[in-house]
Amino acid sequence: MSFGHFALPYEDDAQFFGTALPFLAEGAARGDTMFAVTSPRKRELLAAELGDAVQMLDQAVFYEHPMRIIAKVLGQWEEGAAEGRGLRILGEPHWAEWGRLEILEWQRLEALVNLVFAGTDASFMCPYDLENLPLEILEAARRTHPVSAHGRFRRENPGYLEPETFSAMCDRIPLAPAPESSTAMPVFSPDMRDLRALVAVHARQYGLSGGSLHQLLVAVTEVATNALRHGTPPIVLRLWPDGDELVCEVADEGHWEPEESAGPGLVPPNPAKTGENPRLGLWAVRMLCDIVQVRTGPTGTRIRIRTPLCA
Template sequence: MALTHVALPYEDDEEFLRAALPFLNDGLEEDETVLAVTCERKTSLLREKFGTQVRYVDRSSFYEHPTRVVSRVLHQMETAAGRGRRVRLLCEPEWADRPAWETVEWLRLEALVNMALARTDGSVMCPYHQGLPEPVLAGARRTHPQVAREGRCQDNPSYLDPAAFSAMCDQPLTTAPARAVELRVHSPDLRDLRALVTAFARRHGLSGHPLHQLLVAVTEVVTNALGHGTPPVLLRVWGEADALLCEVSDRGHWRPAEPGPGWLPPRASDSPRLGLWAVRMLCGLVQVRTGPEGTRVRIRTPLRK
């Protein structure tokens, strides 16, 4: 069997349940591990039907970090497969209060899930309320190979190849603000760089383990730029209301072998270096842009209030 990834567009609770209930029930009848991630109201509706047969997962924690979602679900599916079981997951993404650039990255994730989980035989259904903004609904139509209509799953004629959809997400990044602190990096001795990031992070209330993770991530990206990019290698650091941003740029035109570099988990045969997958796991959202004008990697670390 192969991965099943279904979009569920719905107008109301009745339409939601018409597809969600048989989807989850099929998993229970097949003795699969069945999980549901949705809002409190619809979780209550599912509990009325299934009680504790289904495992209910808090949506805010599940959707806190995109790369860790992929890692967690892939681990669950591979672990279950080792025990001769499958995983069935109903997961309703949380779109409220996300800025446009962040929404794009979460939609990219919906596309690349089809590649990251391709080696599994899990089943994933993603509900989308029809009142969501049109860019979200348009993305849903393009990122799911199947769609639920009238309670039945069918092939989705609007589905787009994940690599093509990911390329559509690569809109130019905004320019770093004038207040950003800039450091030109010349050598692999990164003590000055680490000191700058540390001082800037602490000034914005970031310390301890999150700071350590950020330093590891920035060091990895800068080391890669020094080894494979084209000078000058620049680090820019600045703060926003809710995040600390570190951007590494060089003049090299990197051509990644995979769409959305760093979104797909590494294979056992890959390089032992940390790579962008680990950078994404360590930090918040990471944006990568590359082209004839150079390569930019922007790391966004949330600031807790």
């Protein structure tokens, strides 16, 4: 079995199950590791047909974080491949639960699947409810899935874009300037104690603590350290609240040209290229934080970390 990434557009249960069931039944016959991630009602009906051949997962649990789920699923594929098993996932995101920036990152994930799992025998089918989802989400599905599935029939998507192209589109909207009221601090020393203290004070002021605060401090330290090593001074850290999020931005005057074709830190590092103890850089930052926005060009480079304050 070769790699497959299919959109499943459906209007009713007949179209959903008429496509999902053959996809999963084929995997059961092959002995693939299989997961079904969809609504409770659909999971119950799938389980009635397929029994324990498919592991049923809650949407909120599976779709916790884009970068973490890439790493987790890649690990599951590697584990199964070592035992001679393929991987097959039916995954229906709960789009209505996410805000605009979260939706954008999950759409980017759909594109990255085609890059990360190319050359594997993993197979993914992603249902899209034509009756209830907004047009922009349905349009993005056509751009991020090479093939659409209808029953046992497969059709190439004429609107499909290469993952590198789609990922670049996600970052084409310029970031608004930091507000004048934001707190600013110059970064000129590899000693990050003062930087970490400033971030911690502001984060605690807005109710952030515990593991979430620790992850933010590690992420900001990593971004600031990278800016010192590779950026062009002046380097400035800025912080400000934005609705129910704390925004931390590290900016420098350099024009960065990332090596990664899909964008910086969006694809898991390859140990064969980076060594046994690679510096994970922006991949680690994206794993730690919910939203990481990167913009680079002739006017400089800005990396923004957005952390929910309700965490």
